[in-house]
Amino acid sequence: xxxxxxxxxxxxxxxxxxxxxxxxxxxxxxxxxxxxxxxxxxxxxxxxxxxxxxxxxxxxxxxxxxxxxxxxxxxxxxxxxxxxxxxxxxxxxxxx
Numbered sequence: 010x011x012x013x014x015x016x017x018x019x020x021x022x023x024x025x026x027x028x029x030x031x032x033x034x035x036x037x038x039x040x041x042x043x044x045x046x047x048x049x050x051x052x053x054x055x056x057x058x059x060x061x062x063x064x065x066x067x068x069x070x071x072x073x074x075x076x077x078x079x080x081x082x083x084x085x086x087x088x089x090x091x092x093x094x095x096x097x098x099x100x101x102x103x104x105x
Contacts, residue, residue: 018050055084
């Protein structure tokens with residue numbers, strides 16, 4: 010059996026019920042703790058993100074913020090703040 014150093018997970022809980030999603034997230038978390046693997050997860054789910062040691066926020070392909078040891082509430086608050094910034098930037102007049 011292979012144990013890769015890095016595992017990529019693109020919306021790993023996106024199509025799962027809450028119980029199955031929690032099982033997948035626990036499995037990924039245990040892969041970090043027990044085997045020292047790195048998980049790179051893309052998600053829009055604050056609960057899924059809360060399983061991470063570090064959450065990096067992207068907007069328009071750029072890193073705009075991060076949280077360490079996040080809670081689901083902290084991720085949600087940060088996402089709301091980013092949404093507001095993106096909306097106000099889209100409404101701003103453009104030079105030219």
